[in-house]
Amino acid sequence: MLSDKIKTIISKYLSNQASNSELDELGLWLEESAHQKEFYYYVKTNYAINFNLQKFDSKNSKKQLLALIDKDKKVVRINKFRSIIKYAAAASILLVITLTVFFQREANTQLVEPAVVNSIEPGTDKATLTLEDGTQVTLEKGVSFQLQNASSDGEGIIYQTGEKNTKEVIYNYLTIPRGGQFFIKLSDGTQVWLNSESKLKYPINFKENETRKVELVYGEAYFDVSPSSAHNGTKFIVYNQSQEIEVLGTEFNIKAYRDETNIYTTLVEGKVSVNTPISNQILKPSQQTNFNLEANSMTISEVNVYNEVSWKDGVLSFRRKPLADIMKVLSRWYDVEIYFANDSIKKAGFNGVLGKDQNIEEILKTIKNFGVINDYDIEDKHIILK
Template identity: 50%
Template sequence: MSIFNKIIELSNQIASSILKHEKPKELLDSDLFTDSDKKYILEHLTDEKLIKRAALLKQIDKKEAWSEIESKIEVPVRKLSIWKYSAAAAIVIMASTIYFSKDQWSHKEQIKVVATKSVINPGTDKAILVLASGEEVALGKGSSYNATGVHSNGTEIIYGNTNSNKESTVYNYLTIPRGGQFFIKLADGTKVWLNSDSKLKFPVNFVDGAPRQVELVYGEAYFDVSPSTEHKGSHFNVLTSNQNIEVLGTEFNVRAYQDTPIIYTTLVEGKVNLSGSFQTTILKPGQQSVLDNHNIRVASVDVFNEVSWKEGIFSFQEMPLKEIMKVLERWYDIKIIFKNKAIENNTFNGILDKNQKIEEILNIISNTNKIPYEINQKTVIFK
């Protein structure tokens, strides 16, 4: 189980304990956080909004909340240095969110749900592979695909680097529909997680010594790039419509959807050079570039918030409802309408499981923001 899925599990346990007025005991020793880390996290739990949230939770003591976290965490985590503060805070925030929403569920007049035969399900592993010949192969749960140098078990597709000395390069496309996600391992060993409504163009094989290049045609992808030292020094490049990302061996996230001209690049580990019709920019771990047309700016961000989608989590921090709904539209393959445009910019904080029913997520958002909604077939309407 990944650390992020573990966080969700722990959050639910903590929230349940809070609701039952229980105090988890039997603290476990953990090397997940140092004493200085705990001090840092506790200091951040004094944020004004968290204090207000804690008041709604019958004034939960911060040290007790941390003890509850510490008593549950028992998983060693790889590369947690960037994420651990956000991860721990997420547990308390989510526990607070769950409690707050449940406390508000008694106000049923706020929510109106239209009964419908249409079932809205969370997204699943599915994709369309387009071969160089133009042939399309549907990939998904319960299906398999095998060809020379490539195979898929329905949840991922793996390429082997056969015929790597060929001078010509043959490309395939992997398209992820709305309501889908998929993992691909490229022929050079690079790992790519693709989010809903995304499309990747990639070579079937890489030519020894030549630059390794793929194109994120649109959508969102997380890259764990095989280092150039394993490929005779050849660099790895990710192209988007207005940007080239040059990497030497690193992990980063790119978000470049069709419904917005803005491209977000978030560096988790390593180093990347960004170039295009703007001044070449270098990112450091924990930084995000925002490219809006030809203007680029760089800032430090909460990496967990940016990449948690690949671990099955929605992490929303002070995010406007209109942006949250774009995420939900892609994952649940639904349409969301705001009748009252004034509420589009209302913000929401929450750490939520992507496998939750859409009604559960909408109830939390609706009750927290006191905004009624209704579901009609596969359309959600906020009043």
């Protein structure tokens, strides 16, 4: 039987709050095969998939589990998360909890699954670069490309630093399709990770001593902004639809897709000012603004930063998300259209952490095995959930 201490560490591990020493302890404990089985059954029973937390055995167990998960909550910088991911991989602890490993086994039997054959591939590094004269260049993994002021290795594009444009600002566009992702380093040293179905407008050089400006035309992007102290105090501003974000030097995430009515801005570290026609809000780390374009309203809430930004590190982390929201994320990454034959299943709740390199049919099979859906059909790039 698991000790209370191990249960606590597992809970903190699954909610991305475990310290390095706790990961050490969990790694040593998991070296025994008997403990691996205990770990599997405990996670399967308590953390797999739930329908808005209605699957627990009793009200008491539900209350205790929620209290355990909420216990000792604290803000963890994204750099800490990166180190934990790296350490966990080295210690053979699966930080990316693939649904296949944990949730497709039957009691007292070993996992025996036939190989999944599916033509739907996970997304990869790819983008279209549009130059100032309208020329379009396809950037993709495994293909190098060179410009006078920039170079690409197929996974990202890096602009030369140190050059200043004192006459006019020349803009390029980087467009990420569905099923794609890409990295860009701007000429001031700012780093940007772009998610699927996103578009960034940016200057190839920034004017000296003037505010540095870029525009997230649509989609999702994670910014690690070069501090103003390195640029004679100049500010950095990100424009997006009906809002602008003023930065002094920080890390944050913006989610603003064209088919969604809400814009989410999440601060990882530092300080930003989110300015809209109706409000100006200063964010603290782990805070998120939700600007509703239809209602023309804004709210601020505390969030688990890891769940909001893990996509850039190859992980999709969902905490109490309805199936409809999860499928929207998957449809962009796998470049598929997903339909619901029954609207009632759209609100089914889900907790899980998925690797972005997983086969989508593995995910769908697991959701089906847990009764969230009765079945699914895949035809070309179309998926129907029943």
